[in-house]
Amino acid sequence: MSKSKLSRRALVVTSAAALPALALPFTDNLAIASNSDAELIALGPELEIVVRDWLSQLKIDREKTAMIDVETEKLTGVKLKDAPHDDYRDQYWTTREAVIDRFPDQGDEDNPWNEIHSRAFPLARRILSLAATTTAGLAIQARAASLENIELWDDGNELDAQEFAAKGFIESVCGFLGIVPVAKELALGSRGVS
Amino acid sequence: MTTALFRQEMDPDSDAPANPPELNDRYFAARLEMEDRNGFSACDEKLQTLHRELDPLMREIFRTPAVSVAGLRVKTLAAIEACKNFWDQVPGDLDYNDEAVRSLIEAACAVADIPVPSETFDFNAADDDGSAQVHLGSTALN
Numbered sequence: 001m002s003k004s005k006l007s008r009r010a011l012v013v014t015s016a017a018a019l020p021a022l023a024l025p026f027t028d029n030l031a032i033a034s035n036s037d038a039e040l041i042a043l044g045p046e047l048e049i050v051v052r053d054w055l056s057q058l059k060i061d062r063e064k065t066a067m068i069d070v071e072t073e074k075l076t077g078v079k080l081k082d083a084p085h086d087d088y089r090d091q092y093w094t095t096r097e098a099v100i101d102r103f104p105d106q107g108d109e110d111n112p113w114n115e116i117h118s119r120a121f122p123l124a125r126r127i128l129s130l131a132a133t134t135t136a137g138l139a140i141q142a143r144a145a146s147l148e149n150i151e152l153w154d155d156g157n158e159l160d161a162q163e164f165a166a167k168g169f170i171e172s173v174c175g176f177l178g179i180v181p182v183a184k185e186l187a188l189g190s191r192g193v194s
Numbered sequence: 195m196t197t198a199l200f201r202q203e204m205d206p207d208s209d210a211p212a213n214p215p216e217l218n219d220r221y222f223a224a225r226l227e228m229e230d231r232n233g234f235s236a237c238d239e240k241l242q243t244l245h246r247e248l249d250p251l252m253r254e255i256f257r258t259p260a261v262s263v264a265g266l267r268v269k270t271l272a273a274i275e276a277c278k279n280f281w282d283q284v285p286g287d288l289d290y291n292d293e294a295v296r297s298l299i300e301a302a303c304a305v306a307d308i309p310v311p312s313e314t315f316d317f318n319a320a321d322d323d324g325s326a327q328v329h330l331g332s333t334a335l336n
Contacts, residue, residue: 124294125290125293125294128293128294128297128298129297131301132301132304135305138301138302141298142298144294145294145297148290148291149291161252161276162276162277164256164276165252165256165272165276165277166273166276166291166292167256168253168255168257168269168273169269169272169273169277169299169302170298172256172259172266173266173269173302175259175260176259176260176261176265176266
């Protein structure tokens, strides 16, 4: 399981001292967490649990896909990147289907993503509906926004100008606060940086 | 006759054959002529030029890390510009991922001391009486 450099504790206790760049009026508010921020900060650990489960499942899915890629390539001699994407009746794709069928079908009811999504999305939306008044609160919102938009970091996903801006903005806010978007956490973890 | 043929194409239940190719050609030729005549083409060209100039600047802004609130302010303004249509609808009508970005931009506005963009949704969009629609325009960058 990937493990974040960003601990739950780090999120919760982000302070003016930890963010020296924040020499701004907002800094004055750091000690005066509003009710909204108090709820945000309380939801932070809950979000990180969901993020952990999300990334664990994503890792399982990617490992399974990698196994399918390898097995299909072994049987067809064709790499996925070279497969004909304009003809899904091609031998590569029929073989791939057969390889996929070898894995037990979880069915919709047992799909682990259902349970993860049912926790993740309502929580992320609640977090993003609150008004952050501290950097700690903003950090939790940035993590929630990066989870809600995790597909922006998918390899091979061609982004239009607005998606590029949305991704860049989330990364910018995360960078400013010294945290990472959720998708980057998986990339870091897969390289053994944890 | 032209109207009738277009109606046939627009009606998904119609058994009529598709428009003959020359009709489409005539339609697009007429449209181009109209766009030149009413000034749309010239205006569109100016907007395209503006976007061509703006695009590399926006990309540079998002590539450059923000280490100060001033930097975050620039990024937030750029994000508002790139995503200004997010304020054309009430949050509940946006896709969830767009709504998340809008919320984060608004949160960053508080940090960077930028006015949150005004919603610019069409108040009369649901009216059936054909009344004019109100479009207030974003105030964030003004």
